[in-house]
Amino acid sequence: MAATGTSRSRTSVAAEDYLEKIEQLIARKGYARVVDIAAELKISQASVTAMVQKLDAEGFVKYEKYRGMVLTSSGLEVARRIAHRHALLTEFLHAIGVTDEKVIYDDVEGMEHHISPETFRAIEALTRYLERNPSVVAKAAAAARTEK
Secondary structure (H helix, E strand, O other), rough: OOOOOOOOHHHHHHHHHHHHHHHHHHHHHEOOOHHHHHHHOOOOOOHHHHHHHHHOOOOEEEEEEEEEEEEEEHHHHHHHHHHHHHHHHHHHHHOOOOOOHHHHHHHHHOOOOOOOHHHHHHHHHHHHHHOOOOOHHHHHOOOOOHHH
């Protein structure tokens, strides 16, 4: 899946986080409810309800009070784009030798919403190159160890 900027201009960082979480919950549990999202994101149910209602009004989810929600095709597109960015950026950090999983998670959370499509495509190409050429990573790691 290629990263594009088409939906980014219409969604906020918070909306993207919600859509990604809703998609994860549906994949894992078969459904997503306000209470589940609130627990996963560690925020109040009232905040989740307000955002879900906004996402419903914007056409990203279909929400029924007390019943939960489903992603629309637009919501699913955004959720999958963000999940792809998250996975690729995680792969990239692993490929360049970052090993601390908390650092990787925190860095990816900071980058995934703020990276331009052009930069993302470049990172994606570099990650695929590094996967095909592990000797490059080994040389870079050796050079980094000698510079300490």
